[in-house]
Every structure is written in C-alpha cells, then in structure tokens.
Amino acid sequence: MNLYRIQAVISKEWREIVRDRLFLTLAFVVPAMLMLLFGYGLSLDVEDIPFAIVDHDNTQLSRDYASRYTSSRYFDFKGYSQDESLLSKKLSTNELRAYIVIPENFEKNLMAGKPAAVQSILDGTFPARAATSKGYITAINTAYSSELLASYLSKAKGVSAEIAAEALAPVSVSVRYLYNQSLLSTWSIAPKLIMVILMVSPPFLTALGVVREKERGSIYNIYASTVSRAEFLIGKITPYVLMSVVNAIILWVLATFLFGAPFKGDFLFFLLATCIYVMCTTGIGLVISVLVETQVAAMVVTAIATVVPAALYSGVLVPIPSLSGQAQIIAHALPAMYYTNILTGTFLKGTGMADLWQDVLILTLYAAGLFLVGYSLFSKRPRS
Amino acid sequence: MTTLRIGMTRMRVMTSKELMQLLRDTVLIIFTIYAFTFDIYWAGSGVSLSLNNAALMVFDGDSSYASRELTSRFREPYFRHVGSLSHSRDTNDVLDKGEAMVTLDIPEGFEQSLLRGEQSTVQMQVDSTNTVLGLLASSYGQQIVGRYGLEVAMKQQGLSADGGISGPILDDRHRVWFNPNQEDSWFMSIAELLTIITVFSMMLPAAAMVREKERGTIEQLLVSPLSAFQVMFSKVLAMTLVIVLLTSISLFLVIGGLFGVPFKGSPWLFLGLSTLYVFTTSGLGLVIATFSRNMAQAGMLIILLIAPMIFLSGAWTPPEAMPTVMRWLMMVSPLHYFIDAGYGVLLKGATFTTLAPQISGMCVLGGLNFALGLWRFRRQFA
Numbered sequence: 001m002n003l004y005r006i007q008a009v010i011s012k013e014w015r016e017i018v019r020d021r022l023f024l025t026l027a028f029v030v031p032a033m034l035m036l037l038f039g040y041g042l043s044l045d046v047e048d049i050p051f052a053i054v055d056h057d058n059t060q061l062s063r064d065y066a067s068r069y070t071s072s073r074y075f076d077f078k079g080y081s082q083d084e085s086l087l088s089k090k091l092s093t094n095e096l097r098a099y100i101v102i103p104e105n106f107e108k109n110l111m112a113g114k115p116a117a118v119q120s121i122l123d124g125t126f127p128a129r130a131a132t133s134k135g136y137i138t139a140i141n142t143a144y145s146s147e148l149l150a151s152y153l154s155k156a157k158g159v160s161a162e163i164a165a166e167a168l169a170p171v172s173v174s175v176r177y178l179y180n181q182s183l184l185s186t187w188s189i190a191p192k193l194i195m196v197i198l199m200v201s202p203p204f205l206t207a208l209g210v211v212r213e214k215e216r217g218s219i220y221n222i223y224a225s226t227v228s229r230a231e232f233l234i235g236k237i238t239p240y241v242l243m244s245v246v247n248a249i250i251l252w253v254l255a256t257f258l259f260g261a262p263f264k265g266d267f268l269f270f271l272l273a274t275c276i277y278v279m280c281t282t283g284i285g286l287v288i289s290v291l292v293e294t295q296v297a298a299m300v301v302t303a304i305a306t307v308v309p310a311a312l313y314s315g316v317l318v319p320i321p322s323l324s325g326q327a328q329i330i331a332h333a334l335p336a337m338y339y340t341n342i343l344t345g346t347f348l349k350g351t352g353m354a355d356l357w358q359d360v361l362i363l364t365l366y367a368a369g370l371f372l373v374g375y376s377l378f379s380k381r382p383r384s
Numbered sequence: 385m386t387t388l389r390i391g392m393t394r395m396r397v398m399t400s401k402e403l404m405q406l407l408r409d410t411v412l413i414i415f416t417i418y419a420f421t422f423d424i425y426w427a428g429s430g431v432s433l434s435l436n437n438a439a440l441m442v443f444d445g446d447s448s449y450a451s452r453e454l455t456s457r458f459r460e461p462y463f464r465h466v467g468s469l470s471h472s473r474d475t476n477d478v479l480d481k482g483e484a485m486v487t488l489d490i491p492e493g494f495e496q497s498l499l500r501g502e503q504s505t506v507q508m509q510v511d512s513t514n515t516v517l518g519l520l521a522s523s524y525g526q527q528i529v530g531r532y533g534l535e536v537a538m539k540q541q542g543l544s545a546d547g548g549i550s551g552p553i554l555d556d557r558h559r560v561w562f563n564p565n566q567e568d569s570w571f572m573s574i575a576e577l578l579t580i581i582t583v584f585s586m587m588l589p590a591a592a593m594v595r596e597k598e599r600g601t602i603e604q605l606l607v608s609p610l611s612a613f614q615v616m617f618s619k620v621l622a623m624t625l626v627i628v629l630l631t632s633i634s635l636f637l638v639i640g641g642l643f644g645v646p647f648k649g650s651p652w653l654f655l656g657l658s659t660l661y662v663f664t665t666s667g668l669g670l671v672i673a674t675f676s677r678n679m680a681q682a683g684m685l686i687i688l689l690i691a692p693m694i695f696l697s698g699a700w701t702p703p704e705a706m707p708t709v710m711r712w713l714m715m716v717s718p719l720h721y722f723i724d725a726g727y728g729v730l731l732k733g734a735t736f737t738t739l740a741p742q743i744s745g746m747c748v749l750g751g752l753n754f755a756l757g758l759w760r761f762r763r764q765f766a
Contacts, residue, residue: 022676026684034691041696041710044516048704065554076704091561092732094724097704110552117555124563125727127571128433129702132516134558135523142530145553149534152552153541167541170498171454171533172505175522177512178479188515200687208680216598295598295679296591297412299686303583304419307691308576312431317700319517321437321464321485327430341482344513355481 005227009235013209017239027205031197031247035254038193043185044317046132048076051098052087055080057106065118068144069100074136091123098122098133113152179348190259191347192316194251195339198274199281199310202244203302206237206285211298214289223380230375237282244278245271255347264350273342273356276363280335281306283370290377315340338362394610395618402592402622419580420630424638428573436461438521441484443469448495454506454532458488462524475509485511486521498536562648562731569643570731575699577634578726581627582719585662586690588623590669594682597673602765612762616754620666624659631658639730648733657725657743664718664746667753674760698723721745 017024053066070077078096081087090096101119109116120137124130146168154164180187213219222232252270255261263270285302292298312318313327314336323331331337338359345351353360407413440463442455458465466484469475475487489507497504508525512518538550563570593616596602605615632655639645647654668689676682695701696710697719703711714720725742728734736743 020678020680023678023681023684026681026688030684030688033688037692037710038695041692041706041713042701043705044701045705046516046702050704088561092728092734093738094728113552115550115553115555117557119557119559122558122560124560124566125571125731126699126702127563127566127568130560130563130566132520134560135520137558138527138556139523141554141556142527146530146534148552148554157541166503167501168537169530169533170501170503170536170540171529172503173508173526173529174505175508175510175526177510177518177522178476180512180515180518183512183515183519185515188513200691201684204683204687205680208683212678212680292411294409294412294595295683296588296595297409297415299591299679299683300412300584300587301415303587303690304415304423304580307583307687307694308423308427308579311579311695311700312427312576315514318431318433319436319514321439322432323430324432325430326426330426330430345482348513349480351480 001228001230005231006235006238009227009232010238013236014239017209017243027201027243028247028250031201032250032254034197034200035193035251036258038196039186039190039254039259042189042193044189045185046129046136047074049074049097049133049136050076050078050095051100052078052081052090052096054082054084054087054099054101056082056104057102059107061107061110062102065102065106065144066100068140072136072140074133088121091121094123096123097129098137100137110148179344184260186259187261187348188344189316190255190261191343192314192340194248194255194274195277195314195336195343196310196316197251198244198248198278198339199314199336200306201247202240202278202281203285203288203306204299205240205243206282207289207292207298207302208295209240210236210286210289211292211295214293215295223382229378229380233286233371233374233378237286240285241275241278241282244282245275248274248278261347263347265346266352269352269356270342270346273339273346273360273363276360276367277335277339277342279367280339280363280370283367283374286374287370287377290374309334310336313337335363335366338366391614395614395621398610398614398618399622399625402619403625405592406588406622406626416584416626416630419584420577420634421638424573424576424580424634425642427576428569428638428643431572432568433571437464438462438486438517439464439466439484440486440488441465441467441469441475441478443472443475443487443489445472445492446490446494450495450498450536451490454490454494454529455488457528457532458525462521479509479511482511485517486525488525501540567643570645573639573643573645574727574730577631577639578699578719578723579694580634581631581658581662582665582690582694584627585623585665586669586672586686588627588669589620589666590673590682590686591679592619592623593670593673594676594679598678606765612765613758616670616758616761620663620670623666624662627662628655628659631655645730647730649729649735651730653736654726654729657722657729657739657746660743660746660750661718661722664750664753667750667757668718670757671753671760674757674764693717693719715745716749718746718749721749 055062055066069075087096087099099121103117106116122130122133150161150165150168154161177183256263284305288301289298292301313331313334320331320337341359342356345356440458444451444455472489478484487509494504506529508522510518510522560566596605635651640647672682672685676685696714697717721742725739728739
C-alpha cells in the first residue's frame with residue numbers, strides 16, 4: 001500500500017469529476033433536490049379522504065350523526081346523495097374513497113334503545129389507506145355510540161349525563177407520545193430521507209465511475225500500471241465517499257433547519273455513523289461495478305439493488321416489524337435498516353453510542369465486507 | 385409504398401441490433417429477469433404497510449384477573465407481546481432502545497377500583513418516531529381499552545347480563561371493495577411491478593442513446609440512411625418489446641398466478657396500457673439522453689426524475705394529502721396516470737372508456753416527450 005499512488009489515483013479521479021461540470025453540479029444538486037421534493041411531498045398521513053353520505057333516514061339524529069364526519073379534518077365531505085350506484089361508480093373512478101350509508105329507521109331504532117346499523121363502503125385498492133380510514137370511522141362511531149348510551153342510561157336511571165358517561169367508561173387511557181409529542185409527520189420523515197437519499201446517490205456515483213473506465217478501456221492503463229488493486233479501489237472511491245459525506249451534511253442542515261426536525265443526539269456520533277453508512281452504500285456501488293461490464297448494466301443493477309430496497313426494506317415507508325418472511329431477511333441483510341435506527345435515535349430520541357453501538361458495529365462490518373468482496377473480485381488480469 | 389417498406393426494413397434492422405446488444409449483456413439480462421419475477425414476488429409476499437405486530441411491553445402493577453384480561457386483549461395482528469416489565473420506570477429505557485414500540489402500564493389497585501365503580505387510568509406510552517404507526521397504535525389501544533371498559537360497565541349497570549353490548553348503539557359495518565380481505569400482496573405486487581417498469585423504461589432507452597454518444601458510434605447512425613426519428617423510435621421499440629414481454633410474464637405468473645389477484649378488467653388492456661406507458665416514459669428517457677454527454681450525467685438526471693416519480697405518484701403517498709403544488713407537479717408524471725389506470729383495470733374492472741382521461745394524459749405526455757427529444761436530437765446532430 002503506497003500512499004503516494006493512492007493520492008495519484010484520487011487526484012486523477014477528482015480532476016475527472018471536477019472537469020465534468022454538469023456531473024459535478026448534479027452530484028450535489030440531486031440529493032438536495034430529492035430532499036426538498038420528498039420533504040414537502042412525501043407524507044403517509046391519511047387526511048382529507050373524499051367521501052359522501054347516503055342518508056336514507058333524513059331525521060334530526062341522522063343529520064347530527066352525519067355532522068360528525070363532515071366536521072372531521074380527516075374527511076373531505078363531497079355531499080349527500082341518494083343514489084348508491086352513482087357513488088359506487090365514483091368509488092371506482094377515484095372521485096371518492098369511501099361512503100357511508102345511514103339506514104331507514106335510524107332515529108326510531110336508537111330512540112327505542114335498539115342498535116342501528118350503519119354501513120361504510122371503502123375503496124380497498126390501497127389496503128393501508130383503507131385500514132386507516134376504517135380506523136377513523138370506527139373511532140367516530142364508537143364515540144357517538146357512547147354518547148347515545150350515556151344519554152340512554154341517564155334517562156333510564158335518572159342521573160345526569162356526565163355521571164352516566166363516566167359510569168360507562170370505567171377505564172380511561174392516558175396516552176403519551178414519546179419523541180414526537182405533537183405527531184409532526186415531517187419530524188418522522190425528514191431524518192429517514194437522509195437514509196433514503198444516501199442509499200441511492202453514492203452507489204450511482206461509484207458504480208458509474210468505475211465501470212466507465214472499464215467500458216471506455218481506460219482501465220487498461222491501470223492494469224498495466226504499478227498501482228495495486230487495493231490502491232486503485234481506495235483511490236477510486238475516496239472522492240465519492242467525501243462528496244457523499246458533504247451531501248450528508250447538506251441533507252442534515254436541510255432536515256434540521258428547513259424541515260425543523262429536532263436533533264437531540266451528538267453531532268459527532270451522527271457524523272461518524274454517517275461516514276460508515278456512506279462507505280457501505282459506496283461499497284455496494286463498488287461491488288456492482290466490479291461485477292458488471294457495461295454502464296447500462298451498472299445503472300440498472302444499482303437501481304434495482306438500491307432504490308427498491310430503500311423504499312421497501314428500510315423502515316421509511318414500511319415498518320420493519322410488519323415485514324414477514326423473506327422481507328425480514330432482506331431488511332436485515334441491507335445496511336439501510338441499521339442506519340434508520342441510528343437516525344431516529346440521534347434525531348428524535350437523543351440516544352448515542354451506548355444504545356446504538358450494535359447498529360454501528362454491523363454497519364462497520366458491512367462496509368468492510370463489501371470492500372473485501374470488491375477487492376477479491378477485482379482483478380488486474382481480466383480473463384476475456 | 386416502397387419508401388415505406390424500406391423505412392420499415394431499416395427500422396427492423398435497427399431494432400434487432402438494439403435487441404442483440406441488450407441480450408448479449410448477461411448480467412443485465414439476469415438482473416432484468418430477477419427484477420420482474422423474484423423482486424416482485426418478495427415485495428408482494430413480505431411487505432405490509434399496515435400496523436402489524438407492534439412490539440408491546442406491559443408493566444402489570446395489579447396482577448389481577450382484570451388486568452390480565454385487559455392485557456390479553458392487546459393481541460395480534462396489531463400487537464405482539466415481547467415481554468413484561470418489572471418496574472414502571474423501565475418503560476423509557478425499552479422505548480429508547482427500540483425494544484418496544486408501545487408500553488402499557490396498569491396501576492396497582494386496578495381491579496379494586498373497577499369493582500368499586502371508580503374510574504381508573506391505564507398509561508400507554510407510544511414511540512411516535514413514525515407518526516402514522518404511533519397514531520394507529522394509540523387508536524387501536526384506545527379502542528381495546530374502551531371496549532373492555534364498556535363491557536365491564538354494561539354488567540355493572542345491569543344493561544346486559546353477560547357483558548355483551550346492547551342498547552342504542554351503532555352497529556359498525558364495513559365493506560371494503562376491490563380488495564375485500566385487504567390483501568397487502570395485491571397492492572404491493574402491482575405497485576412493485578409499476579416501479580420496475582418505470583425503472584427499466586426510463587433507463588434502458590436513455591442508456592442505449594447515451595452509450596452511442598459516449599462511444600461515438602452515433603456518428604455511424606447519423607451517416608446511415610435512417611432518419612433521426614427512425615433511430616430513436618427503433619431504440620424505444622426494442623426496449624418496449626423486452627419490457628412488455630417481461631411485464632406479461634410477471635403479470636400472469638407472479639401477480640395472477642402466485643398472488644391470485646383477480647383480474648377484474650382485461651389483462652390485455654393492462655398490457656396495452658403498459659405499452660403506452662413504456663413509450664411515454666421512454667420518451668422522457670430520450671429527453672434526458674439528449675441533455676447528457678455521458679452515462680454518469682444521465683444516471684444522476686434519471687435518479688432526479690425517477691425517485692420522485694416512484695414515491696410521489698400516488699401509490700405510496702395519498703394524492704389528497706399532498707400539498708397543492710406537489711399535486712400539480714405530479715400531473716406531469718406519467719406514472720401518476722398509470723397507477724390509476726393499472727389498479728383500475730386489475731382491481732376495479734375499469735375499461736378503455738372509463739380510463740379515457742388517464743390514457744389521453746399519457747398520450748399527451750408521451751407525445752410531448754418524443755417531440756422534445758426529437759427536436760433536441762436533430763439540433764445536436766443534424
């Protein structure tokens with residue numbers, strides 16, 4: 001290992017990057033742009049669900065019940081209708097996501113102390129959204145039911161409505177939300193975006209950088225030179241790691257200052273963990289670049305190996321405990337999940353090395369492993 | 385007539401050249417097949433967006449019949465007991481470490497106060513680093529506790545003998561259409577297929593174009609008798625053939641075969657829409673190709689477009705919850721139309737006529753992309 005030769009490879013690579021103005025600009029602009037687009041656009045909150053009401057009863061009570069939905073911020077009321085077949089058509093053209101049917105004799109049954117059935121019809125195309133909407137509807141119905149019961153009880157027993165309501169809810173729950181008390185969606189999304197973006201952009205930079213030499217043939221200069229395999233690979237990826245670390249800091253600034261995510265942990269620890277994570281994702285690019293021969297393949301393989309897992313198996317969109325079977329295995333086999341733990345830890349929980357050392361250790365081993373694989377697969381004596 | 389035939393022959397030659405070049409890249413072909421089969425299968429079989437198995441730890445300070453009854457109601461699929469706590473002060477610790485997502489704290493004397501008819505409070509602490517899940521976990525928890533309390537009260541107030549709930553209440557009936565059992569695999573496998581189609585139809589044509597520029601072989605194409613349009617169109621045609629072929633394999637074998645998604649509409653219409661979508665997106669790839677001189681530039685530009693397209697077009701983020709500006713921005717994403725159309729055909733039984741807005745949206749975008757790409761290409765080389 002000769003430091004001078006590594007430095008030579010680094011400066012050659014760096015010069016090549018700097019002279020490609022568009023590429024240099026894109027390397028810094030793309031991560032920041034993605035942060036902005038996702039930070040403003042990516043939200044998993046289910047709100048403003050477009051919905052309609054079919055009121056077959058049309059009494060004071062049924063309108064009172066309907067007002068629970070029309071005044072809710074989770075629902076976007078699109079109007080009353082009597083025509084269920086029209087509504088079901090609107091459900092299939094995405095104009096509505098749900099509608100609620102209040103049956104005839106709604107008021108009569110409830111006043112007589114009997115249950116009344118209300119039906120909600122939901123669009124199940126996106127199951128998670130349907131489940132959340134169902135949760136909202138159930139919550140509204142439960143609240144309304146207990147009010148009805150309380151007034152029924154107070155009439156039957158001749159006690160005041162408050163006492164009746166208290167008697168019907170002998171157990172109350174006090175919920176405390178930790179780490180994100182006001183449940184701000186950007187607080188939970190912004191830190192994880194750093195993970196997603198750093199999962200996607202460094203491998204692209206690296207994979208294309210190395211394969212470019214292969215495809216153009218300039219790699220033969222390296223094959224014929226005194227630069228050793230390790231020296232070449234270290235020199236080749238160092239500029240990309242450094243650029244990605246700079247990007248990580250820019251992303252951190254955007255997450256904390258623009259999107260207002262709280263950073264409670266230790267910045268130095270965050271920086272250390274981020275450097276290791278960037279080495280992991282750069283390492284993925286390195287391994288891919290050693291395996292493939294053309295830049296097309298490099299690009300496609302990198303996209304499949306990074307964009308898809310970053311979305312599905314990292315914990316940003318899909319919670320890790322909800323994964324099953326092979327998906328759990330894939331999630332544990334990729335670095336993204338561990339870095340997500342570090343990000344939520346350092347940003348929202350304020351934990352540090354003491355709680356997160358396992359994740360850091362795994363990432364370190366991962367980076368070392370990737371580099372070893374890349375090193376052993378790379379050969380200065382190509383077979384073909 | 386003969387000019388047309390000659391034109392067709394030229395394009396056929398060009399297309400088969402592109403196909404040959406693609407098929408000779410073994411690693412690429414292996415990965416392409418993997419992406420359209422295994423990748424979709426794994427995403428569909430293992431990934432669920434709903435709250436499942438939220439790790440729950442309980443501190444039971446009462447250890448009574450009532451407290452055990454209440455804790456036993458926190459069960460799968462929403463909650464999963466991962467252990468008990470011996471001190472209530474440990475709760476913050478296990479949440480910090482991420483060992484639990486929810487802790488439930490039942491105070492001493494819980495059963496006693498229930499029997500005396502007094503109100504008692506149980507504590508729930510929820511890790512809300514993921515706000516959606518935090519909110520869901522607390523609402524499920526509140527429902528469970530509320531229901532339990534109501535059953536106890538029903539007995540105490542003599543409204544019902546067996547703890548069943550009766551009286552003037554709402555009988556909550558849900559019907560979920562298009563996916564009655566809310567199978568995540570239906571949603572996920574289609575979403576993943578759309579993602580994969582997007583990745584390939586953007587990258588393959590763009591790469592095929594940039595490669596010629598980078599190697600200089602574009603000069604050979606320019607002196608050939610093919611027109612600029614024929615060059616571009618043949619490239620797109622070759623990639624479209626491959627992508628649509630693989631899409632149909634994935635559609636019939638994985639999505640229909642393994643996951644049993646009922647094709648409410650015609651799968652052939654879906655393939656037709658896919659072809660249109662691949663064309664539209666390829667046009668976008670070609671535009672990128674005219675802006676970049678080498679593959680590294682093209683790669684970064686593609687990421688810049690493809691990542692927001694995949695995440696923000698509507699499969700992951702509900703469009704109604706997005707800010708208005710972003711919603712407008714997504715109108716230019718062809719995937720936005722393809723998501724509506726694709727799910728519409730496969731799950732909702734949409735037909736060609738009901739999808740007219742989506743189809744025309746894709747046509748317009750595709751036409752614009754091709755026109756822009758062609759114009760830039762001619763200006764650069766002709």
